[in-house]
Amino acid sequence: MMEIKRLEVGPRMSQAVIHGDKIYFSGQVSSEPVGDVKGQTTAILKQIDGLLARCGTNKAGLLSANIYLADINTFSQMNEAWESWAAEGALPARTTVEAKLAGPEYLVEITVIAASQALQ
Amino acid sequence: MMEIKRLEVGPRMSQAVIHGDKIYFSGQVSSEPVGDVKGQTTAILKQIDGLLARCGTNKAGLLSANIYLADINTFSQMNEAWESWAAEGALPARTTVEAKLAGPEYLVEITVIAASQALQ
Amino acid sequence: MMEIKRLEVGPRMSQAVIHGDKIYFSGQVSSEPVGDVKGQTTAILKQIDGLLARCGTNKAGLLSANIYLADINTFSQMNEAWESWAAEGALPARTTVEAKLAGPEYLVEITVIAASQALQ
Numbered sequence: 001m002m003e004i005k006r007l008e009v010g011p012r013m014s015q016a017v018i019h020g021d022k023i024y025f026s027g028q029v030s031s032e033p034v035g036d037v038k039g040q041t042t043a044i045l046k047q048i049d050g051l052l053a054r055c056g057t058n059k060a061g062l063l064s065a066n067i068y069l070a071d072i073n074t075f076s077q078m079n080e081a082w083e084s085w086a087a088e089g090a091l092p093a094r095t096t097v098e099a100k101l102a103g104p105e106y107l108v109e110i111t112v113i114a115a116s117q118a119l120q
Numbered sequence: 121m122m123e124i125k126r127l128e129v130g131p132r133m134s135q136a137v138i139h140g141d142k143i144y145f146s147g148q149v150s151s152e153p154v155g156d157v158k159g160q161t162t163a164i165l166k167q168i169d170g171l172l173a174r175c176g177t178n179k180a181g182l183l184s185a186n187i188y189l190a191d192i193n194t195f196s197q198m199n200e201a202w203e204s205w206a207a208e209g210a211l212p213a214r215t216t217v218e219a220k221l222a223g224p225e226y227l228v229e230i231t232v233i234a235a236s237q238a239l240q
Numbered sequence: 241m242m243e244i245k246r247l248e249v250g251p252r253m254s255q256a257v258i259h260g261d262k263i264y265f266s267g268q269v270s271s272e273p274v275g276d277v278k279g280q281t282t283a284i285l286k287q288i289d290g291l292l293a294r295c296g297t298n299k300a301g302l303l304s305a306n307i308y309l310a311d312i313n314t315f316s317q318m319n320e321a322w323e324s325w326a327a328e329g330a331l332p333a334r335t336t337v338e339a340k341l342a343g344p345e346y347l348v349e350i351t352v353i354a355a356s357q358a359l360q
Contacts, residue, residue, distance in 0.1 A: 010211065025213050094267070
């Protein structure tokens, strides 16, 4: 049986789960959900950078991203932050839809899957 | 070419698809969608336990979970059922958003991915 | 480190990302979003056939599908197109929910994961 490694295991979820050559992450919302979608997206992407680093990898190892926007009309604002952050030439597959999130203060949530490297 | 194994193959989907070291499951709704979110969540998690068992594994092998709530205001009720069921110290990555489901009787739907073991 | 291969890399996403034995695809909407849900679903599935072919595989290699409908009441229309297209006996795991999509012209979006073969 292949080992499963988990980061930040709480009562409801782990923030990252490493198994084989893949890393699954929990949906990330801004830990300080103030400001607009662009600001929250930038904050989330920084959180994702941090989680990826703790798993021994970085944004160039992203395989897929699911983005949930509380209001789909903020699509272009989210994209401004996303494109500023994205690793050129190494973009993941991506899906963006509208969905109400766990609290009205959250304007965007991002769930990624990455390639596992160092911790295999 | 690596073999793909499927459970309960219907005209629209398979309930579980095993490939390599991962198992993908179809979104599970309560097969008897009566009662509140807590009750439906408990029923779904029991169904997931059954599917995992048929794939030779259990909830400690979960890698990720996507939870869709018909009403995000039922988040804490869903969590009561989830936390009662969760395998301590072995939680998957998780994302929860609001989404209307296939019928108004369905209050919650859960899609999981698990590590494959016995059937590899 | 295992290589990551990408198809159609843009500033926001890659249309397909191949890593190990899995291929992640971006959410596909109809490139000519006219007509009803059945027509758009048929168009999307044709696009997915094309992407799968470019990755050296086909619909029998699908592992999972997430379907987002702008209006869940179009569920049966989507299914008509889906069932006409589906590879008998080789169906992926599937989850369908309602979600507003990037533009009001898009009635359905489909995100799939497939088994990788030729390009490993």
